[in-house]
Every structure is written in C-alpha cells, then in structure tokens.
Amino acid sequence: MLAARRRLARLAWWLDESIPLPGTNKRFGLDPLIGLIPGAGDVVGGLLSLWLVAEAARLGAPGRLLVRMLGNVLLESVVGLVPVLGDLFDFYWKANSRNRDLLESYIDHQLMPGQQGRTWLWLLLAIVAVMLVLMLYPKIVHGPGF
Numbered sequence: 001m002l003a004a005r006r007r008l009a010r011l012a013w014w015l016d017e018s019i020p021l022p023g024t025n026k027r028f029g030l031d032p033l034i035g036l037i038p039g040a041g042d043v044v045g046g047l048l049s050l051w052l053v054a055e056a057a058r059l060g061a062p063g064r065l066l067v068r069m070l071g072n073v074l075l076e077s078v079v080g081l082v083p084v085l086g087d088l089f090d091f092y093w094k095a096n097s098r099n100r101d102l103l104e105s106y107i108d109h110q111l112m113p114g115q116q117g118r119t120w121l122w123l124l125l126a127i128v129a130v131m132l133v134l135m136l137y138p139k140i141v142h143g144p145g146f
Contacts, residue, residue, distance in 0.1 A: 004055060004058075004059060005104065005107060007055075008052055008055055008100060008103065009100055009104070011048070011051065011052065011096065012052065012096040012097050012099070012100035013029070013097075014029055014030055015029045015030055015031040015045075015048060015049070015096040016028070016029040016031060016094040016095075016096045016097040017029050017094070017097060018030065028091050029094075029096075031045045031048070031049070031090055031094075031095075031096065032087050032090040032091050034048075035080050035086065035087050035090050036087060041080075042077055042080040042081055042086070042135065043132060043135055045076075045077070045080065045090070046073060046076075046077040046080075046131065046132075046135070047128070047132075048096075049072075049073040049076065049077070049095055049096055049099070050070075050073055050128050052069065052096060052099045052100065052103065053066060053069045053070055053073060053099065055103075056069060056099070056103045056106075059103075059107070061103065061106055062106075065102060065103070065106055066123075068102060069099045069102055069103070070127060072093075072095040072098050072099055072102075073095050073099070074131065075093070075095070076089070076090055076093050076095040077131065077135065079093075081135065
C-alpha cells in the first residue's frame with residue numbers, strides 16, 4: 001500500500017505541482033499543459049486524473065469518497081472544454097492534488113487491510129466510457145472545428 005501511495009502522490013505532483021511559476025510561490029503541473037492540446041488534451045488529462053480514482057477503488061475506498069473524487073475530475077474535465085477559461089481553471093482547481101489529499105486522509109484514518117473496491121472499479125470504468133463519449137461526441141459529429 002505504501003508503494004501505491006507514493007506512486008499516486010508522484011502522479012498528482014507531476015500533473016498539478018511539478019512546475020514552479022517564476023517570481024511567485026505558485027506551481028502548476030503537466031495537466032494544464034496537456035489540456036492545451038486541441039481536442040484530445042482534456043480527454044488525456046481526464047484519463048490520467050481517473051487513474052487516481054481507479055487506484056482509490058482498488059485500495060478499497062468507499063463509494064462516497066470515489067464519488068467526490070470523480071466529481072473533482074468531472075468538474076475539471078468539463079470546465080476544461082472551454083478554451084482559455086478551462087486552462088485557467090485547471091491551473092487553480094488541481095483536481096489531482098485534491099484527490100490525492102482525499103485519498104491520503106482516508107488511508108490515514110479509515111482504510112482497513114484487505115478491503116476491496118472491485119464493484120466501484122467497474123462503475124468507474126463505465127463512468128469513464130460515458131464521459132469520453134460525451135466529451136468526444138461534438139468533435140465526432142461536427143468535426144474538429146466545432
């Protein structure tokens with residue numbers, strides 16, 4: 001579990017906090033930069049963010065925590081579809097860091113060894129599929145200029 005925790009903390013750091021903004025104490029990560037890629041950037045960023053949620057399910061996190069984590073990812077992904085505003089929102093919202101903090105708090109205070117979250121993993125996969133279809137549907141139907 002310690003290895004998974006370190007791996008997830010590192011992923012959140014890379015996505016949300018790895019790059020210092022010169023002259024300030026602010027940091028951002030690769031997620032807002034990935035979001036700048038037209039069309040696929042927000043989808044790729046969303047999938048990377050969902051990795052944290054899937055790992056939380058694998059570690060046995062309860063449904064209410066997974067729903068909260070999914071809400072953070074979904075909010076960031078949906079707002080990320082708006083040009084410029086979405087990228088600015090991603091810079092400040094930092095869904096991955098929020099989800100890392102939620103999961104670490106849960107692990108520190110409530111996780112019991114041997115718990116399983118496989119049902120939630122299947123639910124997460126279904127939600128991911130729906131989210132990707134909804135995000136890509138306008139681009140498929142109307143073309144990349146939509």
